[in-house]
Amino acid sequence: MEQAAERLREQITDGTWDIGTKLPGETTLAKTLGVGRSTVREAIRALAGAGLVQARQGAGVFVVATRSEQDWSIRLRQAAITDVYEVRVLVEVAAAELAARRRTDDDLAAIDAALAGRRAAAGGTTAEFVEADTALHAAVVAAAHNPVLTGLFTEFLPVLQRGLVDLVDLLDLRADDPNHGDAGHAELVAAIARGDAEAAGRALRDELEQTLAQLHAR
Template identity: 75%
Template structure:
């Protein structure tokens, strides 16, 4: 099947889609070497720079691989799932295990690195969590996540912050469902307040060991409940 020239913008996106279609349709089976940049540019009616960007996008999706001195080869017909998609499909308990490892370290770093502004933000988030105890489950979970986000931000590590942000969508609904399913707030609308207060106090006084212990204990309790469901 001929590729056919492309119409106007956005050319890179069009070129990427057209090449992806060829690969998915087995026009170029796994193991096949793609035509060179000049040939692809001529087939698609675009410049070499557009082809180069399209191939880079396909490589990022795990469909092709450039081999030094040999060319570009097809290595898969379906794109790899990105990190966000994998998190959405993962079991909440599995995501929580990784979250616990990440947040224990974040809490310890926060205790060592927090600034006055960080402490103000964490204390405000704790107050917000307490205030949300009178609200809906969704409001309570959002306030809880906001407190943990403030702690992670106080670690001043942009990679940890980005990872936590990626985890939130995969955790939020699972936590809402868990709280409702087990009735965790039926006897105490401020469920977990003591543990979060201990975390905040440990970070305030710069006690990294206590901060790590507080968040580990709190998340361990939730993980045990998740695994029991």
């Protein structure tokens, strides 16, 4: 399927089929590509997912673009850590405020355990500490009980973790304090536990914006 999709992609991007052109039928494409019709269908689905073609009910499949839309995960991987952090502030501050209003006893237990895990990881490597740190933030986001926020955070978590490892070393954040940011995280957890949305959002915003300011100053 991948080879068939790539051959069709090349024909679209090299101008063989212009925008607005209707692709040949499955049978014709199957013969041209030397594959089965099911493989052609899968290839067309892949091209549709890339934003190159669009199926129109009763009319066929048409070329709608000659360049692929860049995959969101790829854009995230290429994004500067400062850009990711700016989005992180927007997503996580809102999540912290919602978590303070919606958290359950199970959520609080998970958040407390994550805070303890972060403290335990202070004696480990930077990668271990970052993993424990983001696990705490993930527990807070989960306590917001908003699947869209959770989805957004989950989507950029891998690139965030990779960037944070570099960031911690770049800014030498743990040189004097291996458990960097513990007080702010404890304040965040306490605010969520007592249901103080304003304080929870403020605690997280202060922490994230302080790091963001350090990044911009580099």
